[in-house]
């Protein structure tokens with residue numbers, strides 16, 4: 001037996017709060033509970049000070065000015081505010097947005113909504129087979145009507161890192177604002193809003209060992225000054241861009257999380273990368289027909305997304321989850337938490353649109369598994385996961401008519417399948 | 421998603437997994453579904469001369485519910501006549517395994533598998549008889 005408790009390898013979905021973050025937050029629920037907007041007493045002043053300090057910590061991680069950080073409830077809200085806010089404010093200048101097909105739904109559905117309402121026309125750029133956006137394609141897509149380019153930093157499914165520095169430079173040259181959804185990249189990869197010519201940037205605390213329900217939108221205030229129309233109106237907090245009493249404990253935790261990421265980034269990236277390669281090497285050595293999804297090099301250090309041909313993803317998840325369920329046979333095995341691009345795990349019953357955009361066929365998309373390795377994973381956990389994954393894949397391949405046919409030398413693409 | 425105990429049981433301990441030899445007489449093979457749709461089921465039924473299902477084997481590519489539906493069907497058909505087997509409805513599988521609405525297509529696949537296997541058996545029997553006469 002390797003480990004005693006469940007192994008969490010779904011760190012792209014969310015991360016646990018770092019104990020040091022929690023510790024920093026606790027006083028702000030009880031003792032220092034003031035409203036950061038209360039100007040008339042010490043409770044308010046203390047809260048305001050805590051928010052100012054956190055703003056500083058967060059801004060420093062991305063080389064921004066602290067006053068350019070606007071607190072939101074998370075990256076979904078930040079994406080909405082960036083895109084809707086720019087489109088609305090600059091509507092006399094133009095109404096065209098350039099984005100990419102592999103963006104998070106928070107970006108894509110926001111764009112679709114603007115199209116439906118007739119407020120914007122949107123170009124959805126394709127990606128290459130590794131999931132990367134071509135900066136030249138961005139350049140070609142920009143027209144006189146373009147007000148915003150929105151391209152993500154690192155993809156949440158396949159981990160591919162976009163050349164956002166180059167894209168930012170092009171947008172700047174063309175006089176178009178550049179927004180990046182950096183939710184998966186911030187804290188794991190270096191970000192510099194100056195060097196990368198970023199005008200707006202979305203981030204979220206719970207992807208970087210901070211609490212859920214707090215995030216930020218970086219809004220550049222100088223050269224160029226970015227203007228937005230708010231979505232949430234009220235007391236005029238956050239330079240009028242996002243009203244509402246600030247979530248002080250959340251903000252304090254977010255600040256601490258950013259500080260920890262900044263201090264530990266280089267070491268952590270290396271350590272997490274080593275764990276990923278260890279898992280990958282083991283799986284590749286033990287199993288045939290495993291295919292990597294995403295870029296072999298330009299990817300998040302903690303991301304491993306692979307397709308185990310002939311084994312449907314949800315069935316594999318079920319095996320790995322094992323002991324959450326009352327299966328006597330595997331009751332002693334700690335469950336493993338990962339995710340899949342299979343249709344069976346999505347609400348829409350469609351396989352992952354991201355994998356589709358990379359040109360991964362539906363057959364292989366159904367067999368994809370995303371491992372998201374993070375700060376708290378250990379060598380022992382990785383070795384345990386490797387053994388379990390290999391064992392389950394072998395078991396399910398023995399059950400798979402496709403594996404049998406492939407081993408008999410049948411070309412599965414040439415079979416006349418009976419579809420419903 | 422929460423799985424029923426019966427789905428978990430069939431998934432963990434699938435019954436009658438495997439394949440009969442291709443050229444074995446009295447075997448009907450049904451292969452239904454498609455890899456790009458995320459499920460493929462191969463069901464083989466061994467049927468006696470007087471039309472009783474004597475044995476069954478399956479292999480399934482698909483989610484846990486698809487595997488469980490296939491496994492359950494191999495138990496369900498044994499000892500039944502061809503006519504009885506043809507009357508099996510997917511709703512029976514849904515009920516037995518407590519499949520949620522999003523998994524009903526797994527039971528449909530299993531029903532289709534039975535029909536395809538029987539059709540293959542009938543086809544082979546007529547060609548065999550023709551060859552013999």
Ligand SMILES: Cc1ncc(COP(=O)(O)O)c(C=O)c1O
Nearest residue numbers: 074075076104106156183184204
């Ligand atoms: C790339 C990306 N953008 C946006 C989001 C949404 O973040 P939040 O949960 O903070 O709204 C996520 C998280 O799922 C993400 O991975």
